[in-house]
Amino acid sequence: MSGDVIFSLRKLALLGAIEQPIKLSSGHFAETIKSSIQTAARRLQELEREGFVHRKIIADGQWIILTKKGIEQLKRECYEYQKIFFSIPNIEVEIAGRLITGLGEGKYYTTLEGYRKQFEAKLGFTPFPGTLNLNLESQSIATRKKLDGRKGVEIEGFESEKRTFGGAKCFPCKILCDSAEGIKSAVIIPDRTHYPEDVLEIISPVYLRCELKLEDGDEIRTRVVI
Numbered sequence: 001m002s003g004d005v006i007f008s009l010r011k012l013a014l015l016g017a018i019e020q021p022i023k024l025s026s027g028h029f030a031e032t033i034k035s036s037i038q039t040a041a042r043r044l045q046e047l048e049r050e051g052f053v054h055r056k057i058i059a060d061g062q063w064i065i066l067t068k069k070g071i072e073q074l075k076r077e078c079y080e081y082q083k084i085f086f087s088i089p090n091i092e093v094e095i096a097g098r099l100i101t102g103l104g105e106g107k108y109y110t111t112l113e114g115y116r117k118q119f120e121a122k123l124g125f126t127p128f129p130g131t132l133n134l135n136l137e138s139q140s141i142a143t144r145k146k147l148d149g150r151k152g153v154e155i156e157g158f159e160s161e162k163r164t165f166g167g168a169k170c171f172p173c174k175i176l177c178d179s180a181e182g183i184k185s186a187v188i189i190p191d192r193t194h195y196p197e198d199v200l201e202i203i204s205p206v207y208l209r210c211e212l213k214l215e216d217g218d219e220i221r222t223r224v225v226i
Helices: 003-017 026-033 037-049 068-085 105-109 113-123 138-149
Strands: 022-024 053-058 061-066 092-100 132-136 153-155 158-160 163-165 168-177 180-190 199-203 219-225
Touching: 003 022, 003 026, 003 037, 003 053, 003 061, 003 068, 022 026, 026 037, 037 053, 061 068, 068 138, 092 138, 092 199, 113 153, 113 158, 113 168, 132 138, 132 219, 138 180, 168 199, 180 219
Parallel strands: none
Antiparallel strands: 022 061, 053 061, 092 132, 092 219, 132 199, 153 168, 158 163, 168 180, 168 219, 180 199
16 A cells, blocks of 8 residues: 555544545545646545545545545554654553444354464464454443554465455553453454444453353443553
């Protein structure tokens, strides 16, 4: 991904396309990024092709808004700049929610070799097949959103058998409970997910439901390092 594409994405965000669709002509965008109209049009096409923006072409221009992928890309860029200019110590936050049954996809994805090797190398453990899913309390949803602006441990996407698997980022965490001081685990935030923002996925080297004798509806507290 070129620096010009990120620069253009940032300019669209500054124009307001991060919050709602904006009406934009190639000429106006060309002035914004100080380029020719042809270059501006090509940049917008590339941003759409990369999945960073949604566009709707109209007679006198286009409506354009950043996608979730585009916003996440800018957040990663923001984190990198913060690392350059500011010292950002790791902090711990507590996130709480109630146990729910997931869609069952975690068991498949956590056992894929392309992910498993990265978990072992970067997190220091091999996950038990599947994820522990929490439906977050209202105050924890805001805390969960803080993770979006943090880099975390990057899990890279890969291709296997002509299929592309997306990346993710992880944050070391401990499950807090009365019966144990804290079980080493990790919050995982996939780049692509079918879950809403009030659901948190956790991977662990042990079968947490069995280890902690958990059932749906039980309250779970986690301490996450971000």
